[in-house]
Amino acid sequence: MLLIVPADPLRPGRPDAHFAPEARAAWEAGVEVTLVDHDALVRGEDMARAVSRMPAESVAVYRGWMLRSERYAAFAAALAERGVALRTTGEQYRRAHELPGWYPDLLGWTPPSAWTAGSRRDDFDRARRALGGGAAVLRDYVKSMKHHWHEAAFIADLDDGDAAWRVASRFLDLRGDDLVGGLVLRRFEPFTTAEVRTWWVDGACVLTGAHPDSPHDAPPEAFDPAPVGASVAALGLPFVTVDLTLRADGVWRVVELGDGQVSDRPRTVEPGVFVDALFRPSA
Structure with missing residues (x-):
């Protein structure tokens, strides 16, 4: 290797x-x-x-x-x-890196979502209506602007088309040429814990730890990634991360799946532990 x-x-x-x-x-x-x-x-x-x-x-x-x-x-x-x-082909990278590639296999584990193939208002409105009313979180195929939550990420009511488009317009301004794919609307769900980052090689979870955004928030002792394992394995992807968090009703939810090659390692995960987990399955 x-x-x-x-x-x-x-x-x-x-x-x-x-x-x-x-x-x-x-x-x-x-x-x-x-x-x-x-x-x-x-x-x-x-x-x-x-x-x-x-x-x-x-x-x-x-x-x-x-x-x-x-x-x-x-x-x-x-x-x-x-x-x-x-180890990860170009097609596999796209499926892991962009939400439309992994979303269908994680239905039931992740918030309902709808997306566009570009940034036109009419396409956005079709996605907005497809998802239905209520609150939503906006992103593109790979990234949100969660640090600009109220102006470019959170949509309070999808039925208010003009207000929703103002959020989308600000998101597009901030992303600029970095926009990937199109606009993605994700049903807003209330979460109660920091995200847990799990690392998967050939469909098996090899490492569990904190998320880089909250590196000192260790996963709860009762956390178990096994229930989502069959769905992750069904993707057939060689190296991915899956970020999970606890919903207010006590159900673990997938917030994001990403290609493991470009997913950040929190500083609280020792590099030797990480490398051992990554290469051990191929040894």
Whole structure:
């Protein structure tokens, strides 16, 4: 196995500082580590140069900054030309990274949702009516603006079309060119705990811990990810994170599923523990 991490932009011979602890832990565990020019991946330019440091004929896991699905697919294709196979294919990355890819398999575990294929008002109104009245949370296929909760995330009443569109318009302004896919409306549900981040390799939960947004909020002692396991395994995705939180009625709910390669590790999870969990199933 090979671990690919972004290079430091100012010192390209070293790992990016954010991922250096994981790179060091992997190297100490006997996993080969190599670097990639993340800026080149984002630009989509000269992919051959971006992956020029990769050893040929290996299976790789990427641990790095988030990439748009089309950029990840180009990355995977450039690696394949060198004989390097990413454990997660481009199609698998999109399914994990973008809500429409994973939502159908987690129906019943996650808030009801409706989405558009772009940012037009008429498409937004169709999604709004499809979800029905009541409160909702707005996001795009990969990200919300929860730090701008009242102006760009929370919609108090979907039946008030003009008020809902004002929230959507502000969301679009803030996301700008970073918008991915379209607008997603998620039924608002009252949650009572911090999110728990779970890590899954080949459909099995290998690690449970705090969410990076609340790294010191450990999961409750009674927390058990097993009930959602069959639904996660049915996705057939090699490496994902599933974030869960407790609803006010005592039911655990999936807030987000993401590709594990670009999901942040909370600082309270030791890099050695993380690397061991990630690579042990493939050993």
